[in-house]
Amino acid sequence: MKLTVNGTEHDVDVEDDMPLLWVLRDELNIKGVKYGCGVAQCGACTVHIDGEAVRSCQTAAADVWGEVTTIEGLGTPDAMHAVQSAWVEHQVAQCGYCQSGQIMQAAALLATNPAPTDADIDDAMNGNLCRCGTYPRIRAAVKTAATKLQEV
Amino acid sequence: MSRIGKIARRSFLVGSAAVVGGVAFGYYAYKRPVANPLLAGLAEGEAALTPYVKIDSTGITLITPRADSGQGAYHVQAALIAEELDVELDQVHVDPGMPDPAYYNTALSAEAAPFRSTDDGLVADTTRGIMDAMMKFMGLQITGGSTTVPDSFEKLRLAGAVARETLKAAAAQETGANVADLTTAKGAVILPGGGTLAYTELAATAATLDPVNNVTLRDPSTWRLVGKEMERIDILAKSTGTQRYGIDFEVEGMVHASVRTSPRRGAMNSYDATTARDMRGVIDVVELSDGVAVIADNTWRAMQAVNSIDIDWAPAAYPAEQAEHWQALSDSFNADQQDSRFRDDGDVDAALEGAEVIEAEYRAPYLAHAPLEPISALVQVSDDRADVWTGTQIPRFVQSNVAKLTGLDTDQVFVHVLVMGGSFGHRLEDRVVREATQIAMQIKGTPVKLTYSREEDTLQNDTRQIAMARGRGAVKDGRVEAYDLGIAMPSVIASQMGRQGMPTPGPDLQIVAGAWEQPMQIPNYRVTGYRAPELAPISSWRAVGASTNGFFHDVFLDELIHAAGADPMEERLRLCWHDASRKTLEAAAEMSGWGTDLGPNKGRGVAFCMSFGVPTAEVVEVSNVDGAIKIEKVWVAAEVGRVIDPINFENMVQGGINWALGHAMNSEITYSDGMADQRNYYDFEGMRLAQSPEIFVRGLENGDTVRGMGEPMVPPAAAALSNAIFAATGQRVREMPMAKHIDFV
Numbered sequence: 001m002k003l004t005v006n007g008t009e010h011d012v013d014v015e016d017d018m019p020l021l022w023v024l025r026d027e028l029n030i031k032g033v034k035y036g037c038g039v040a041q042c043g044a045c046t047v048h049i050d051g052e053a054v055r056s057c058q059t060a061a062a063d064v065w066g067e068v069t070t071i072e073g074l075g076t077p078d079a080m081h082a083v084q085s086a087w088v089e090h091q092v093a094q095c096g097y098c099q100s101g102q103i104m105q106a107a108a109l110l111a112t113n114p115a116p117t118d119a120d121i122d123d124a125m126n127g128n129l130c131r132c133g134t135y136p137r138i139r140a141a142v143k144t145a146a147t148k149l150q151e152v
Numbered sequence: 153m154s155r156i157g158k159i160a161r162r163s164f165l166v167g168s169a170a171v172v173g174g175v176a177f178g179y180y181a182y183k184r185p186v187a188n189p190l191l192a193g194l195a196e197g198e199a200a201l202t203p204y205v206k207i208d209s210t211g212i213t214l215i216t217p218r219a220d221s222g223q224g225a226y227h228v229q230a231a232l233i234a235e236e237l238d239v240e241l242d243q244v245h246v247d248p249g250m251p252d253p254a255y256y257n258t259a260l261s262a263e264a265a266p267f268r269s270t271d272d273g274l275v276a277d278t279t280r281g282i283m284d285a286m287m288k289f290m291g292l293q294i295t296g297g298s299t300t301v302p303d304s305f306e307k308l309r310l311a312g313a314v315a316r317e318t319l320k321a322a323a324a325q326e327t328g329a330n331v332a333d334l335t336t337a338k339g340a341v342i343l344p345g346g347g348t349l350a351y352t353e354l355a356a357t358a359a360t361l362d363p364v365n366n367v368t369l370r371d372p373s374t375w376r377l378v379g380k381e382m383e384r385i386d387i388l389a390k391s392t393g394t395q396r397y398g399i400d401f402e403v404e405g406m407v408h409a410s411v412r413t414s415p416r417r418g419a420m421n422s423y424d425a426t427t428a429r430d431m432r433g434v435i436d437v438v439e440l441s442d443g444v445a446v447i448a449d450n451t452w453r454a455m456q457a458v459n460s461i462d463i464d465w466a467p468a469a470y471p472a473e474q475a476e477h478w479q480a481l482s483d484s485f486n487a488d489q490q491d492s493r494f495r496d497d498g499d500v501d502a503a504l505e506g507a508e509v510i511e512a513e514y515r516a517p518y519l520a521h522a523p524l525e526p527i528s529a530l531v532q533v534s535d536d537r538a539d540v541w542t543g544t545q546i547p548r549f550v551q552s553n554v555a556k557l558t559g560l561d562t563d564q565v566f567v568h569v570l571v572m573g574g575s576f577g578h579r580l581e582d583r584v585v586r587e588a589t590q591i592a593m594q595i596k597g598t599p600v601k602l603t604y605s606r607e608e609d610t611l612q613n614d615t616r617q618i619a620m621a622r623g624r625g626a627v628k629d630g631r632v633e634a635y636d637l638g639i640a641m642p643s644v645i646a647s648q649m650g651r652q653g654m655p656t657p658g659p660d661l662q663i664v665a666g667a668w669e670q671p672m673q674i675p676n677y678r679v680t681g682y683r684a685p686e687l688a689p690i691s692s693w694r695a696v697g698a699s700t701n702g703f704f705h706d707v708f709l710d711e712l713i714h715a716a717g718a719d720p721m722e723e724r725l726r727l728c729w730h731d732a733s734r735k736t737l738e739a740a741a742e743m744s745g746w747g748t749d750l751g752p753n754k755g756r757g758v759a760f761c762m763s764f765g766v767p768t769a770e771v772v773e774v775s776n777v778d779g780a781i782k783i784e785k786v787w788v789a790a791e792v793g794r795v796i797d798p799i800n801f802e803n804m805v806q807g808g809i810n811w812a813l814g815h816a817m818n819s820e821i822t823y824s825d826g827m828a829d830q831r832n833y834y835d836f837e838g839m840r841l842a843q844s845p846e847i848f849v850r851g852l853e854n855g856d857t858v859r860g861m862g863e864p865m866v867p868p869a870a871a872a873l874s875n876a877i878f879a880a881t882g883q884r885v886r887e888m889p890m891a892k893h894i895d896f897v
């Protein structure tokens with residue numbers, strides 16, 4: 001089947017029900033997307049499909065309905081997305097393992113809601129677990145990213 | 153007198169060695185102090201040589217042997233070397249190095265000796281010194297016990313300074329300049345005329361020189377990096393998805409594996425893998441000593457196949473049902489099972505005789521570590537070599553266990569430590585490596601990456617200890633007069649070290665850690681540890697014994713203070729004799745506005761615990777929203793001697809508070825039919841963003857000893873929460889998870 005990831009089209013030969021997460025990680029070697037729980041409980045595997053945040057561990061390869069963007073496609077160390085630079089500015093990461101998913105979730109939130117309230121942030125980000133507990137910085141970085149995005 | 157001060161006065165011999173195309177610095181020999189007769193029995197020849205700085209024509213590499221599970225350990229170690237070496241953090245590579253006995257952890261042993269961190273007497277320091285020597289002997293390159301900072305603080309700066317001075321000597325030799333006229337900055341020696349010579353250009357000459365050993369460490373007032381806000385060396389990678397973790401690591405020709413071993417932690421009776429063998433991508437099904445693994449061409453296919461196997465598991469060696477575990481603890485409060493009574497001041501029995509005795513019982517459950525990255529290990533075994541790539545806190549144990557399993561010599565086993573997506577103590581165990589090695593031995597030559605599913609990770613977790621405490625006390629004239637606390641738990645250290653085949657004679661200090669050594673002056677004060685029988689496998693979980701005991705000790709104190717009618721802050725301050733500890737309480741009081749009116753349906757609780765040598769005071773503020781508790785704010789004041797990096801410090805402490813409060817509210821591991829009832833984050837979630845409070849942190853720098861802060865924020869947090877709930881509602885919550893007794897927003 002054909003999959004477009006970060007602007008590149010790939011032809012992959014996988015079972016229809018292989019989760020997108022594992023297609024990305026093991027078949028396409030895109031490792032920024034993380035496995036944490038496999039059952040939509042942690043958000044580490046969050047990617048965008050046509051701009052919408054989805055849990056790639058719960059999206060079957062055959063069901064992918066649009067273009068996939070992973071953290072690598074959002075921005076790069078040399079050309080970061082505003083959300084990523086806000087994450088650097090606040091030094092959010094501890095172990096960092098959850099942060100790809102946090103950033104993808106935050107980017108999708110800000111794309112539809114440019115000025116989220118505290119309650120909006122709580123709602124949108126609550127499904128993204130951070131076992132290191134970096135939540136104070138996640139909240140602050142989402143707000144900084146919102147400001148950055150409004151400036152551009 | 154501080155331990156760091158003593159170490160500094162022991163002789164360090166720092167050396168250098170030529171390496172391919174350059175020089176490695178910071179070899180040092182750690183010699184026993186000749187003057188101390190109590191240490192005279194130690195063997196000579198314990199000098200350990202170890203590199204911390206490598207320079208060749210292509211670049212500068214700093215070796216950071218303490219593992220980084222997310223707390224910024226690589227960053228802190230690199231900053232300490234860079235401070236004296238005069239390099240910028242973006243000019244260097246950081247490499248954890250190979251396991252080596254030379255990287256033994258000095259600070260960990262200081263916590264293993266049964267002396268209070270507040271006790272600087274001769275006997276205490278001497279015993280800590282003996283423990284140092286034992287650690288060195290065993291070569292424990294362990295990351296744990298919040299020891300990275302204390303262990304590295306002096307050593308790594310010395311290594312940087314020696315390298316700098318030797319590079320200056322090399323520059324002097326090459327240019328004929330006088331060393332006194334040379335300075336250094338940004339990875340280069342600056343010549344008198346203003347010209348520069350990069351360290352990389354000087355490496356070859358430096359390798360031929362005797363290292364310059366008579367260095368003086370710089371005065372803290374001149375530090376460029378340490379104590380200043382820095383950008384963590386890994387922050388860019390961790391914000392762009394480019395950081396590689398153990399689970400991401402790949403080598404040429406690698407295959408994937410997934411495993412199931414007994415959820416009852418015992419034997420496998422039989423299995424039927426007929427379906428699995430025919431599934432797409434499956435290469436082989438292999439039997440392990442206590443389970444079965446599938447080798448496949450993709451992680452998901454391996455997991456799907458292993459889950460399709462029908463397995464009959466033998467019964468557990470420990471009680472099958474949770475109620476029996478609690479019963480075993482309850483039955484342990486007796487003289488035969490008494491493990492320690494390090495604290496016994498005044499006459500508790502006499503003081504309680506005839507007094508109105510206040511009694512309470514507390515419980516703390518088993519808890520999983522559940523770092524977000526499930527554990528994994530990549531192992532390749534051939535006839536004369538084994539390679540292990542994994543995120544581990546115990547590389548030396550891994551090396552020797554793989555050697556034992558494969559029959560290779562330890563120097564034929566290469567352990568490559570990879571970045572970890574969290575640990576919290578989880579990666580102090582190495583079963584994943586042992587299993588991956590067993591699998592790799594069955595397809596020799598092929599690298600195998602074993603990845604646990606989240607469910608397997610939860611079922612095979614060696615959890616935090618289960619614990620129970622019973623308090624009896626009395627008050628008199630508005631003061632706490634008698635305090636008697638008994639704590640029962642199985643021995644964490646015996647369970648953990650038992651899996652490494654190491655005996656652990658004597659009392660287990662962790663049974664009473666966070667309780668017996670508190671700097672409180674209660675006229676009649678006793679803390680007794682009772683050793684429960686071995687139950688389910690347990691291991692070090694962030695803050696170890698103190699994670700449960702800090703809760704028990706302080707909540708019971710709070711109950712007595714309320715019974716005495718005293719103010720919780722004032723009475724703790726009155727009871728606390730240790731100046732540095734009092735200052736943390738005063739700081740927490742000031743930060744939180746202790747004593748000001750909060751209005752209705754709100755409450756504040758304070759708690760204090762000294763653990764890992766760090767006095768830590770915390771205040772929690774909660775509100776009562778229609779009968780459900782919301783944690784609003786938390787204030788933390790901790791005495792750490794010195795804060796190496798203020799940003800990382802704050803982040804780590806805030807994270808530790810979320811860790812402690814999330815589990816205290818929501819989480820437990822329980823057993824039915826010999827298996828953990830929990831499988832994944834839907835039934836073990838800890839803290840999520842919406843419940844997480846505002847957290848204010850202050851690191852105090854009054855002490856003369858540098859301490860690590862990876863764990864000490866944990867023990868007081870649940871106690872402060874329980875005390876705050878009492879203040880807001882009048883309900884005393886004595887058991888975790890607290891959600892069993894009260895609702896949270």
Ligand code: FES
Binds near residue numbers: 035038041044
């Ligand atoms: S791995 Fe997909 S939500 Fe956890």
Ligand code: FES
Binds near residue numbers: 096099131
């Ligand atoms: S930073 Fe470690 S899980 Fe979020």
